[in-house]
């Protein structure tokens with residue numbers, strides 16, 4: 001797998017990568033607030049921040065899976081790589097999205113989930129995105145953009161539709 005720093009390969013020139021990278025930045029900011037609130041022992045604040053994290057993370061995972069992951073899955077040689085990324089997403093869903101922010105006793109589980117998420121985001125930024133930029137052609141990027149748009153419209157549609 002290609003190992004290159006995004007800052008050197010201009011990944012952010014590609015609109016869907018720029019969108020996902022900006023989401024990574026935003027998720028990182030919220031994650032830091034969750035950590036700080038847990039560290040301060042302020043469970044109510046940590047729960048409120050965790051709810052924000054969940055709202056940002058859930059659609060982000062969906063966009064990656066429906067967009068870039070789906071494009072790479074259609075190409076040879078990415079099955080094992082994608083399975084590791086999907087396992088990370090499953091862990092994030094279990095340890096971060098699967099926690100009730102109003103519940104109790106989740107501090108350790110969430111902190112471990114945030115550590116794993118930070119590693120996952122680094123892998124995407126420094127490996128997945130540069131590789132995607134090289135492997136996905138213009139038609140593929142159009143499909144990634146369409147998948148992102150579909151999910152955005154589905155999220156905006158009134159419930160029950």
Ligand SMILES: [Fe+2]
Pocket residue numbers: 061064085089120124
């Ligand atoms: Fe991801």
Ligand SMILES: [Fe+2]
Pocket residue numbers: 020024060064121124
């Ligand atoms: Fe991501």
